[in-house]
Amino acid sequence: MRRVIGSWLDGPKGALNHAREQADEVRPKWRGEKLGLPEDGPGSAAPLGRRALAFLIDIVLAALVTAAFTVPNYPGDWSLLTWFVITVVPVSFFGVTPGMAMLRIWVARMDSTGMVGPLRAILRCGLTLLIIPAVVWNFDGRSWHDRLSGTIVLSR
Secondary structure, three states: OHHHHHHHHOOHHHHHHHHHHHHOOOOOOOOOOOOOOOOOOOOOEOOHHHHHHHHHHHHHHHHHHHHHHHOOOOOOOHHHHHHHHHHHHHHHHHOOOHHHHHHOEEEEEOOOOOOOOHHHHHHHHHHHHOOHHHHOEOOOOOEHHHHHHOEEEEEO
């Protein structure tokens, strides 16, 4: 009993370490190690900062493109439709969005070397709109929307 209370008093990190000890779980040394990915360089799991910046670039691009068609009014929700198009179409066929291409990261399928395809790209985009699946990560650098769509974001 004391050990359980002690881990609770140590805070969330202490409780998590205690849970790992019980599960005999070892944290990988780098993101993607369990998947057989290199630690860094081409083919490694893309860092969170580059992924977030690519997403920001895509959002700004979608807003600017939409604003060009809605001037003098604000783009409103139409920018979501533009973002959906500039995300789904290029990811389906080329594995990148404009922001990803600028930052040299790309989306790859976990099960083959083929293109991501429209169904996986639509699923990734839809889950990104829900926000939570895109911001909850595992130790391999994959978020829920990557795991559910069977994809991973890699560095070039």
